[in-house]
Amino acid sequence: MADSEQMPAVKEFLLNFFMPEKCYDEFFLHFNFAHGEANKHPQLPQIWKVLKAGSAQGLSLASALLGLYAISGYVAYCIARGFPVG
Structure with a gap:
């Protein structure tokens, strides 16, 4: 399997349990947190910040x-x- 075909574990987890791929793309590729469909998942930016900071x-x-x-x-x-x- 080529590197471009492998899905990172975090992306796979998010797509399987939290959001459709369209919302993933809006959040993490385009950084569009105001996207209407993606707004159903408002906790994800907060979770991302907590993980990045290493503290809650x-x-x-x-x-x-x-x-x-x-x-x-x-x-x-x-x-x-x-x-x-x-």
Whole structure:
């Protein structure tokens, strides 16, 4: 397999679990964080900054947990009802 055909692990993870390739391209190739479709994934720029800085200083744990709780409820409901998640 040629180097151009290999997908980096981070990109593969993001495309499989978080976003379509179109949104990945807008975020990471064009740096267009205001793209309408890509705006459904607002946490990704924050996650990227935390990973780059190596620290989550200044972030609220309670806020992050409440956000995870809210999205987990939505995903669980959609899965239970057989609705598409996204």
